[in-house]
Amino acid sequence: MIERHLAKLRARATVSAEEEAAIRSSLGEIREFAADEVVVPALKVQDHSTMLLDGFMCRFKDLRNGKRQITELHVAGDFADLHSFTLKYLDHDVIALTPCRAALVPHANLRRITEQFPHLTRLYWFSTNLDAAIHREWELSLGQRTARARLAALFSELQIRLQIVGLASDTSFDLPLTQTDIAECMGLTNVHVNRTLRNLKEDRLVEFEGRRLTILNKAELWRAGDFDPRYLYLDGNGTAPSLGP
Amino acid sequence: MIERHLAKLRARATVSAEEEAAIRSSLGEIREFAADEVVVPALKVQDHSTMLLDGFMCRFKDLRNGKRQITELHVAGDFADLHSFTLKYLDHDVIALTPCRAALVPHANLRRITEQFPHLTRLYWFSTNLDAAIHREWELSLGQRTARARLAALFSELQIRLQIVGLASDTSFDLPLTQTDIAECMGLTNVHVNRTLRNLKEDRLVEFEGRRLTILNKAELWRAGDFDPRYLYLDGNGTAPSLGP
DNA sequence: TGCCGCGATAAACCTAGGTTAAGACGAGCC
DNA sequence: GGCTCGTCTTAACCTAGGTTTATCGCGGCA
Structure with missing residues (x-):
């Protein structure tokens, strides 16, 4: 059920049995979302956060002219909007990119965690800071990387x-996104994503076919993307000292 | 001393006298930084966070080829690296853009806050989530806005x-940045920032002279930048219900 | 079985912004 | 008073990526 969420947490820090129980007992309703369905509308006050169990979601913002920027992708195990716990409403929408299943976690339960489990609170705080680190890496992509490097870095992440x-x-992994979705992540057009994918394939770095991504040469892919995974904070390999006992 | 920091917090939520005292007693050494000095080096484990009292700092990431992306600007009252409390080391550098004064806050003291002051903890958590909201807005700029709109949005923020x-x-306000600094914030070149500033001035939107920015027409500036301040979470005008009592 | 609509692919053309280079200006300094 | 260095400004030129348009393939569906 929430195994992927626990796996994500435990990739960065220790989660005690007691904390795991606290997480499990904080879960509310399980919901399904259709592809393209709005999961969290921007600016609307929330009373729960959404833990993604299956499928892909994204956060995006848009401009008057309709141009849309996806600011982060969410995979199973992620909270799509843990930050709505402190922000209360979001500055962006969250939508399902594929059919999804998610657990809703009432903010009241999260608040109880902040009052009774300081270490777990720091871990969830860490988790929103990790989202921010991903935002920063994407800012780097959007501001400074070429199209080729942007895609390489995205796939590596x-x-x-x-x-x-x-x-x-x-x-390799399933990546059920359209080329237009990828374009909206990386500030490109679907046409240019298509060109760039062809280019990456010609160079035998990756293949993207049938919504599945295959990495043909990871070392070269990382190099092409100027990719440094340390922003994902996995060095603690499961027992990061970062968050204290 | 930390009035600006308190002003920033109180623009979003209520801070009790007890909490204010907790903040004051958590302060450590006061330090000065020269312009261009590294305040927090990337990847180095930190045992304190840096509260900016005076001057401008920024976070940035760079690529092998030397291209640099500033991911956020910090003004007086901001924590430059509150996120180092949970992340422990940063995925980016923090440098002073001007001469700065800052208060160092030991992580041990922050941890005490998480153990004794759940509401203040949520408020600081909120504060790192606000940084993330700014990152998202910059992603929108970097990915989708024209150069003109990027500068308009930056100045409005x-x-x-x-x-x-x-x-x-x-x-109007003092903005002691070079055109190259601004370029590195918005993914442009100094040359194009210069062109765009001339353009904004011709249209009587803003003037940037002598490191001082003057807004000549705020309504038009906001419109030019497609600027919506709600991502700065100021609606609570000082008493946001967001964070509970 | 044939239609519909979305997504992938591709070619031709265009432009916002990058690159390069060269003065101008001013603040600190010897 | 002249020098140096950083910043600003401008012009000429270039290119990565955008735009437009068209075709193709395929899955769902009536």
Whole structure:
């Protein structure tokens, strides 16, 4: 049920049995979302956060002219909007990119965690800070990387995040996004994403076919993306001292 | 001393006298930084966070080829690296853009806050989530806005953030950055920032002279930047219900 | 079985912003 | 008073990526 969520947490820190129980007992309703369905509308006050169990979601913001920027992708095990606990409403929408299943976690239960479990509170705080680190890496992509490097960095990031939760091997994973979705992540057009994917394939770095990504040469992919995974904070390999006992 | 920090917090939520005392007693050494000095080096484990009292700092990441992306600007009253409390080391550098004064806050003291002051903890958690909201807005700029809109949005954001802490009037403020600094914030070149500033001045939207920014037409500036200040979470005007009592 | 609509692919053309280079200006300094 | 260095400004030129348009393939469905 929430195994992927626990796997994600335990990739960074120790979670005690007591804390695990606290997480489990904080879960509310389980909900399904259709592809393209709005999961959390921008600016609307929330009383719960959404833990993604299956599928892909994203956060996005848009401009008057309709141009849309996806600011982060969410995979199974992620909270899509843990930050709504402190922000109360979001500055962006969250939508399902594929059919999804999610557990709703009432803010009242999260608040109880902040009052009774300081270490777990710090861990969840860490988790929103990790989202911010991903935002920063994407700012770097959007501001400074070429299209080729942007895609290389994005695929490198996803391979790691999905592997942590058991949804990717070392070299491949399902990536049920359209080229337009990818374009909206990386500030490009679908046309240019298409060109760039062809280019990456010609160079035998990755193949993206049938909504599945295959990494043909990870070392070269990382190099092409100027990718440094340390922003994903996995060095503690499961027992990061970062958060104290 | 930390009035600007308190002003920033109180622009979003109530801070009790007891909490204010807890903040004051958590302060450690006061340090000065020269312009361009590294305040927090990337990847180095930290045992304190840095509360900016005076001057401008920024977070940035860079690529092998030397291209640099500033991911956020910090003004007086901001914590430059509150997130190092949970992340322990940063995925980016923090440097002083101008001469700065800052209070160092030992993580041990922050941890005490998480153990004794759940509401204040949520408020500081909120504060790192606000940084993330700013990152998202910059992702939107970097990915989708034109150069003109990027600068308009940046100036609009800074006017508000500086006004909260008493460093901007409705229409002007000191902005001691070079055009190259601005370029590195918005993923442009200094040459194009220069062109775009000329353009904004011709249209009587803003003037940037002598490191001082003057807004000539705020309504048009906001419109040019497609700027919506709600991502700065100021609606509670000082008493946001967001964080509970 | 044939239609519909979305997504992938591709070619031709265009432009916002990058690159390069060269003065101008001013603050600190010897 | 002249020098140096950083910043600003401008012009000329270039290119990565956007735009537009069209075709193709395929899954769902009536």
